[in-house]
Amino acid sequence: MKKIFFFILLSSGIVNASNAQNIDAQKSDDQISNIEKSGFNLKSQKYLILPVALISYGFSSLANTETKKWNFQIKEEITEDHSNFHTKIDNYLQFSPVAITFALKAAGVRGQNNLWSSAKIYATSTLLMAGTVYALKNIMGEQRPDNSGNNSFPSGHTATAFAAAEFMHQEFKKSSVLLSYSGYLAASATGTLRMYNNKHYLSDVLAGAGIGILTTKAAYWLNEKVFVSHKTKVSKSF
Numbered sequence: 349m350k351k352i353f354f355f356i357l358l359s360s361g362i363v364n365a366s367n368a369q370n371i372d373a374q375k376s377d378d379q380i381s382n383i384e385k386s387g388f389n390l391k392s393q394k395y396l397i398l399p400v401a402l403i404s405y406g407f408s409s410l411a412n413t414e415t416k417k418w419n420f421q422i423k424e425e426i427t428e429d430h431s432n433f434h435t436k437i438d439n440y441l442q443f444s445p446v447a448i449t450f451a452l453k454a455a456g457v458r459g460q461n462n463l464w465s466s467a468k469i470y471a472t473s474t475l476l477m478a479g480t481v482y483a484l485k486n487i488m489g490e491q492r493p494d495n496s497g498n499n500s501f502p503s504g505h506t507a508t509a510f511a512a513a514e515f516m517h518q519e520f521k522k523s524s525v526l527l528s529y530s531g532y533l534a535a536s537a538t539g540t541l542r543m544y545n546n547k548h549y550l551s552d553v554l555a556g557a558g559i560g561i562l563t564t565k566a567a568y569w570l571n572e573k574v575f576v577s578h579k580t581k582v583s584k585s586f
């Protein structure tokens with residue numbers, strides 16, 4: 349059971365870690381200025397550490413014997429303690445952060461973007477996330493823990509849940525910090541339930557979480573650098 353509790357704590361830790369990463373590198377003002385002029389923003393780059401780390405861990409399980417062993421050990425402990433466990437809640441829980449986000453916006457709760465811009469960003473995030481997950485599932489062909497298919501890696505449910513959680517955080521992080529982080533609880537629960545349903549290994553879930561967070565961050569970057577910048581240029585031309 350200890351390994352299971354460790355995973356749950358690790359998943360929940362994403363709530364705080366996703367936007368609390370720090371880079372402990374000392375750089376001079378001139379160095380920082382030169383880097384930022386070249387288009388590399390230190391402040392934004394540090395937030396990529398967590399999702400990249402999660403995805404890297406997931407990929408390591410495909411080749412690393414110790415990581416695979418850890419996957420099997422956790423699966424065995426879950427099966428031993430909860431052999432008859434089954435729920436369909438994860439099928440709906442994965443969408444709860446985005447559903448709550450749009451419901452609150454429709455009710456007049458102020459977010460970072462208006463309803464139309466938010467919908468556009470989330471659609472972009474979903475396309476990036478779903479495309480990445482679909483491609484990896486077909487390329488990797490990893491067997492599920494319950495032997496029901498060869499599409500275990502990465503977890504699509506978890507990727508969907510964390511993409512929605514990151515979307516919720518980005519929308520409400522300035523108006524309501526506590527609310528913005530609440531989506532990660534639902535996302536972590538989704539990942540945990542996928543393991544308890546014997547559909548995914550730990551590495552599948554962590555990789556899915558990383559992909560969900562990263563693709564949503566990419567969607568916001570595209571919105572700022574492509575859509576908003578293009579709109580500003582068009583406005584100036586008139």
